[in-house]
Amino acid sequence: MSQAVQAAPAPPGSVDDRVRRRSLLASVLSRPEVGSLVGAVAVFALFFAVAPTFRQAASFATVLYAGSTIGIMALAVALLMIGGEFDLSAGVAVTTSALFASTFAYQLNLNLWVGVAAALVVSLGIGAFNGWLLMRTGLPSFLITLGTFFILQGVNLGVTKLLTGNVSSTSVSDMDGFEQARAVFASTVPIGGVSVKITVFWWLLFVAIGTWVLLRTKTGNWIFAAGGDKAAARAVGVPVRATKIGLFMTVGFMAWFVGMHQLFSFNAIQSGGGVGQEFIYIIAAVVGGCLLTGGYGSAVGSAIGALIFGMTSLGIVYAGWDANWFKAFLGVMLLLATIVNMIVKNQAAKR
Amino acid sequence: MSQAVQAAPAPPGSVDDRVRRRSLLASVLSRPEVGSLVGAVAVFALFFAVAPTFRQAASFATVLYAGSTIGIMALAVALLMIGGEFDLSAGVAVTTSALFASTFAYQLNLNLWVGVAAALVVSLGIGAFNGWLLMRTGLPSFLITLGTFFILQGVNLGVTKLLTGNVSSTSVSDMDGFEQARAVFASTVPIGGVSVKITVFWWLLFVAIGTWVLLRTKTGNWIFAAGGDKAAARAVGVPVRATKIGLFMTVGFMAWFVGMHQLFSFNAIQSGGGVGQEFIYIIAAVVGGCLLTGGYGSAVGSAIGALIFGMTSLGIVYAGWDANWFKAFLGVMLLLATIVNMIVKNQAAKR
Amino acid sequence: GGRQEDEAPAGGAAGKADTPTMKIAMITHAAPGDTFWDIVRKGAEAAAAKDNVDLNYQGAPEAGDQVNLVQQAIDADVDGIAVTLAKAEAMAPVVKAATEAGIPVVAFNGGFEEWQEAGALGYFGQDERTAGEAAGQRLTTEGAKKALCVIHEQGHVGLEARCAGVAETFGGQTENLYVTGTDMPAVQQAITSKLQQDPAIDRVVTLGAPYALTAVKSVADAGSSAQIGTFDTNADLMAAIEGGDIQWAIDQQPYLQGYLAVDSLWLYNTNGNTIGGGQATQTGPAFVDASNVDRVAEFAAGGTR
Amino acid sequence: MSTPELDAGAGHSPNQEILRLEDVGKSYGNVHALRGVSLSVRQGEITCVLGDNGAGKSTLIKIIAGLHQHTEGRFTVNGEAVRFGSPREALDRGIATVYQDLALVPLMSIWRNFFLGSELTRGSGPLRRLDVERMKRVTEEELVKMGISVPDLDRHVGALSGGQRQCIAIARAIHFGAKALVLDEPTAALGVKQSGVVLKYIAKARDAGLGVVFITHNPHHAHLVGNHFVILNRGRVSLDAGRGDVSLDRLTNEMAGGAELEALSHELSRPGSTPEPAAAGRTTTEN
Amino acid sequence: MSTPELDAGAGHSPNQEILRLEDVGKSYGNVHALRGVSLSVRQGEITCVLGDNGAGKSTLIKIIAGLHQHTEGRFTVNGEAVRFGSPREALDRGIATVYQDLALVPLMSIWRNFFLGSELTRGSGPLRRLDVERMKRVTEEELVKMGISVPDLDRHVGALSGGQRQCIAIARAIHFGAKALVLDEPTAALGVKQSGVVLKYIAKARDAGLGVVFITHNPHHAHLVGNHFVILNRGRVSLDAGRGDVSLDRLTNEMAGGAELEALSHELSRPGSTPEPAAAGRTTTEN
Numbered sequence A, B: 001m002s003q004a005v006q007a008a009p010a011p012p013g014s015v016d017d018r019v020r021r022r023s024l025l026a027s028v029l030s031r032p033e034v035g036s037l038v039g040a041v042a043v044f045a046l047f048f049a050v051a052p053t054f055r056q057a058a059s060f061a062t063v064l065y066a067g068s069t070i071g072i073m074a075l076a077v078a079l080l081m082i083g084g085e086f087d088l089s090a091g092v093a094v095t096t097s098a099l100f101a102s103t104f105a106y107q108l109n110l111n112l113w114v115g116v117a118a119a120l121v122v123s124l125g126i127g128a129f130n131g132w133l134l135m136r137t138g139l140p141s142f143l144i145t146l147g148t149f150f151i152l153q154g155v156n157l158g159v160t161k162l163l164t165g166n167v168s169s170t171s172v173s174d175m176d177g178f179e180q181a182r183a184v185f186a187s188t189v190p191i192g193g194v195s196v197k198i199t200v201f202w203w204l205l206f207v208a209i210g211t212w213v214l215l216r217t218k219t220g221n222w223i224f225a226a227g228g229d230k231a232a233a234r235a236v237g238v239p240v241r242a243t244k245i246g247l248f249m250t251v252g253f254m255a256w257f258v259g260m261h262q263l264f265s266f267n268a269i270q271s272g273g274g275v276g277q278e279f280i281y282i283i284a285a286v287v288g289g290c291l292l293t294g295g296y297g298s299a300v301g302s303a304i305g306a307l308i309f310g311m312t313s314l315g316i317v318y319a320g321w322d323a324n325w326f327k328a329f330l331g332v333m334l335l336l337a338t339i340v341n342m343i344v345k346n347q348a349a350k351r
Numbered sequence C: 001g002g003r004q005e006d007e008a009p010a011g012g013a014a015g016k017a018d019t020p021t022m023k024i025a026m027i028t029h030a031a032p033g034d035t036f037w038d039i040v041r042k043g044a045e046a047a048a049a050k051d052n053v054d055l056n057y058q059g060a061p062e063a064g065d066q067v068n069l070v071q072q073a074i075d076a077d078v079d080g081i082a083v084t085l086a087k088a089e090a091m092a093p094v095v096k097a098a099t100e101a102g103i104p105v106v107a108f109n110g111g112f113e114e115w116q117e118a119g120a121l122g123y124f125g126q127d128e129r130t131a132g133e134a135a136g137q138r139l140t141t142e143g144a145k146k147a148l149c150v151i152h153e154q155g156h157v158g159l160e161a162r163c164a165g166v167a168e169t170f171g172g173q174t175e176n177l178y179v180t181g182t183d184m185p186a187v188q189q190a191i192t193s194k195l196q197q198d199p200a201i202d203r204v205v206t207l208g209a210p211y212a213l214t215a216v217k218s219v220a221d222a223g224s225s226a227q228i229g230t231f232d233t234n235a236d237l238m239a240a241i242e243g244g245d246i247q248w249a250i251d252q253q254p255y256l257q258g259y260l261a262v263d264s265l266w267l268y269n270t271n272g273n274t275i276g277g278g279q280a281t282q283t284g285p286a287f288v289d290a291s292n293v294d295r296v297a298e299f300a301a302g303g304t305r
Numbered sequence D, E: 001m002s003t004p005e006l007d008a009g010a011g012h013s014p015n016q017e018i019l020r021l022e023d024v025g026k027s028y029g030n031v032h033a034l035r036g037v038s039l040s041v042r043q044g045e046i047t048c049v050l051g052d053n054g055a056g057k058s059t060l061i062k063i064i065a066g067l068h069q070h071t072e073g074r075f076t077v078n079g080e081a082v083r084f085g086s087p088r089e090a091l092d093r094g095i096a097t098v099y100q101d102l103a104l105v106p107l108m109s110i111w112r113n114f115f116l117g118s119e120l121t122r123g124s125g126p127l128r129r130l131d132v133e134r135m136k137r138v139t140e141e142e143l144v145k146m147g148i149s150v151p152d153l154d155r156h157v158g159a160l161s162g163g164q165r166q167c168i169a170i171a172r173a174i175h176f177g178a179k180a181l182v183l184d185e186p187t188a189a190l191g192v193k194q195s196g197v198v199l200k201y202i203a204k205a206r207d208a209g210l211g212v213v214f215i216t217h218n219p220h221h222a223h224l225v226g227n228h229f230v231i232l233n234r235g236r237v238s239l240d241a242g243r244g245d246v247s248l249d250r251l252t253n254e255m256a257g258g259a260e261l262e263a264l265s266h267e268l269s270r271p272g273s274t275p276e277p278a279a280a281g282r283t284t285t286e287n
């Protein structure tokens, strides 16, 4: 049964004839965020078709605003998830930051900017604490940040009650520095007759920075490695510990930013706020293509995920669908968006 | 530098002299649930010391009851997590089941048992749907069950409003079959002067069955394998798909059971109920030693986790601590319990 | 701005009774952190301080948890229980268990129709539905055409009942909108989008003071001319009514609900009295609007109205 | 134990064909990993599949094992065309496989891994339960036979050394292989002694009438036991010969893709005088 | 590239000692994986660590690489006693390692894995960014030199064959190893040609004055390049000899733990007439 040689072995190192060049389309399709982008376009098209109001520029500005308040946090949460960890305290940390800034400045009669700066320190500190405890104990981040979640929730209420006697912070609208801070964190920018919230621009900026860091810096490389295979990353000398603590602090930073936005747009902060938001952020990140198991995802994806969530929840209102069924519509839309995402990915893999 | 042979090679297959026999204590300590057991004892001791009411038998019965309503679901959720998946719809699925049973029997004027049976079918169906969609699409279970979560939440409200005009179902206390069903799902058993809720016994039974299945049956082996390494399990012929769908259906079954308990103890069901409970179940499972990444955990652990959660949340009330700080206490207690758990495990690993 | 040194302590301080210390549990269906319930608690604490009562305040939104809390109060053998019966069906058995154990129970806030059947001694409060009906009537007299009722917690019995009451008596059209109460920007966005979608809406009714203040921003964002009414009050809301941003607020006097619930248990235990004499004691609805806002604002600033 | 008379050296063997691949191809997305591969595995014979890294060997055996499906061509088992939906179907036909990545579940104990998917039970009905005693005993016996000492069968597989893990995977496949045994680089992580034991087992399986597919990078090992040699090169078959038709040297040369090996061994055996190897490779760390 | 004059055959070498272990021990819980191991690695020499499966070789190199810490004994680098807290510290001293489990991140691309932890950057301040072009170029060059063709450097490592992955890990270590190179079974998954290339690299690293620790199960490979041989047996050193003191046959015998190998090779080379191998092992599936 001895047969002749059927193919001459190619010289080593030469180009492999087994590999078809991937078309540009296929390469584009295989980016983590493209599937969700198609999902976003599908959701957009749907509401564009069924909801006349959705077509107005003003409505789009509202949708973008909704995207930004979710998306700024979702970005940090996505980075953290790429790095292989969760933060369940992300939602209440926003409230903590806002409460702290206002209470601190109010109680000590300081300029609001001092409160803002102090809140930044506190927020970064909470992030660093989460990260430190995680690395120190080796417990899963789910548990650590669950603990922080409950603690912050309790502290928000307990401290506010203790200091103000009420369950919300005192209004800061008449304090020094309010107007400037409002301009930075919570103003409105008119563009071609439409008022766009400033958070939208901050969001774009943050996503651009996030993308740059992820794809073009050492730190980004380390984030992917720490989430993809912690042991391997450590073995080749990646500072896993510092990377993860840094990611938690990034979440802290964004929580501070969103907290400041809330403080300066609503003047007073309800101490019970933020609970449950952490999951919205995770949802946005996952819908945007992040793997829950870490090591895969993108900054742009988190923005698209936030946009899908914002578009869907407001789109249902714009479409005038029965409010009683709101959540059911939301669920169906989310499932559809992710299934579209999956189909796009499968198609990309086949090319 | 040639040196003499320092140790004669032992004959192959003989006992390895490098291995110290593990003491019985060390082997016991390395079970997944033992760490959390120590945590539970610590929490118990704390409240026993600070809260006089906590020492009464009646209070203990209340704590057990709280443990059972969390624990029955936590058991199913723990099995699912060992099998490597999540179910975010577990909380609202309980409400769906109860609403369905009561509404079905009420609207069609049937014996309640018919409603109970129909609800079982629906609950198993929801579980099967989750599992099927998961295996069919390959999407993470987080996303799939998130979709179901929203859908069920919307359907609970939408359908209830449609049929009753209210946000809660109509009371079933005067319908046929109520008394028997109540005896099965929601009665009280007096033991030595203390009234213990029947769910406590069901809970013990379910945990015993769960332990048996996990450790002593093929199915249990498959659950560990499917969660530990899906690809490897499939490669050696484990029916991963059937195992995972079965696990989702187990969650459905337990959701039905807890739903029936709620229906027959409260007679009427609030359509908004159950939201957020899914995380309590996951918390109980994780505190009880389940890995979030799958492949590790135990049924008894989930029970201990539920007990820790129940003891802590009721203990804070028994101790009369300020309700404003409730969450903060809860967070600190949870962190302490898990850190104790971790220390025990580390000690076990060192032996 | 900032903290003023001379800010008055909140609440009326009365003399203290010399009766032996009494343990009373107050158990509501509210999650902690809600403005309305915070005022209820303040009223209860004021009464407790006056009556030498050791008050244990707890709240849980899930029916099962609230039942457990009452059971715990029974376990702790308190001298009285004040409970909300928003989920009367679920609470009835455990209320019965309490009375069987010899613990007097009063109902407040929720359970206007069910408190007697459940075995409570008295009821203090305002049926949510009645309050809603009052709001609906007010909208009708104002000549409104279409109202938006903003529910900040989906499936919450009390909130749903308020909106149902509005729909019942309001001559125009009523539409509900569900928003995520824990996320203020989302509340603002959702109301804005609804107003953009349906310009015919000329009234926004919110079910809590902070949401009314947020609705003011939404109305501005959407360029709508809708007027805003709300349930419940707080200090900032008073300012908004004075400034004309918000038209009115329905005040069911939560402070009074909490105060009376505790005080009635004290009276019952020390003297066998029942406030209301077996009838429900209504604490509202009263409207706060431009005509009477100065009178109330003073107390709202102290956090007790 | 039957020892059928084998004509190991001949090209045409009278034994029954168990597995047959005809013109089989497989793509992963844009990579065409296998193209037009034909191969047959007969009862009582060892078919060695050899080839460079990335040649497609593992892909080939994954198709046979039911883990992947071929995208072109025909695959027949005992004359019947099949397309396995899952490895379970292959196992049910008596095809047992040792995967290159071993397919062990790290957090499970040794004996549970050994019997995973084919657990022994006792009792019946709801009382049907794992026969833990017997499974442990069998596992221990099989491992002792392979010459590795694993002191505690309840240890997690994740805590074993690479070679110990490989031994478990091999022992398991040998225990469960009824008709055909497919081994993907089984001796890669093994010591000299264990490699010998594995080769002995492979020979024994052949003698018991199984068809064996043996993938290796070691021409010595292959030549020692193989009846039949298939060399893959970039996804194509470049040599398909019986034992009689190839010498060890030819095999080695074919596998190395040329004759440059001789030179290498010379070069290496004269330390201190290494001649210029193609383009200097090492640079010291920078950054 | 300096080629220092080596006295490869002698027991005592004049070269400077880079790594030295004295009486080092390591336990994992109740398993005492290493006991009283002494070893030294000199500049410009290759120290081969050989031994049975589970003997403790990987544990030994993990201590050197800084992945684990020894629980007993002393470990000195360039005469200075150390106890690495993390692999980073070892890397910073110029010790590069190829781990048995390769330490690659499956979801990252080939070039990112290659430079992971030692990325090249350009620009400065906030504009400091990865020098993607250069990293890709270097990666490609290094892989081509190893003789494997990886068509697309942006492919995920997870989609590569076992041997391709191993090549990446080796190329990386060789590129970054400045003082010492530690290789744990680098040729396990490699084909004949690639193994040759790797051996050539190892020799080249030695000639460039690095100290090399080379773990292998292949006595031929070891004897071809090693200056010094350490055999581990159940966590203890059972042989420590210079090149001149052991023949290939002795090495093979020591590694196999006895002389039974001869018999095996005889046995196997006569297919069809296998004599009774110790206790029949294979049973067909039951269940």
Ligand SMILES: Nc1ncnc2c1ncn2[C@@H]1O[C@H](COP(=O)(O)OP(=O)(O)OP(=O)(O)O)[C@@H](O)[C@H]1O
Binding pocket: D158, D159, D160, D161, D162, D163, D164, D189, D191, E028, E029, E031, E033, E051, E052, E053, E054, E055, E056, E057, E058, E059, E060, E100
């Ligand atoms: N993380 C661990 N926990 C417990 N025991 C371990 C662990 N890692 C290795 N061992 C044990 O230590 C011993 C030595 O393992 P090691 O990996 O060093 O062996 P090795 O010589 O590299 O073997 P191989 O040639 O098979 O790779 C083995 O008995 C192994 O089971």
Ligand SMILES: Nc1ncnc2c1ncn2[C@@H]1O[C@H](COP(=O)(O)OP(=O)(O)OP(=O)(O)O)[C@@H](O)[C@H]1O
Binding pocket: D028, D029, D031, D033, D051, D052, D053, D054, D055, D056, D057, D058, D059, D060, D100, E158, E159, E160, E161, E162, E163, E164, E189, E191
């Ligand atoms: N899942 C996958 N996705 C994409 N390409 C793959 C995948 N698995 C393997 N390949 C590619 O297919 C080709 C063949 O791989 P295969 O694993 O079959 O090689 P092999 O012959 O087993 O090599 P080795 O000797 O290194 O194990 C390789 O070029 C590899 O990169």
Ligand SMILES: [Mg+2]
Binding pocket: D057, D058, D059, D100, D184, E161, E162, E163
């Ligand atoms: Mg392979």
Ligand SMILES: [Mg+2]
Binding pocket: D161, D162, D163, E057, E058, E059, E100, E184
């Ligand atoms: Mg090893």
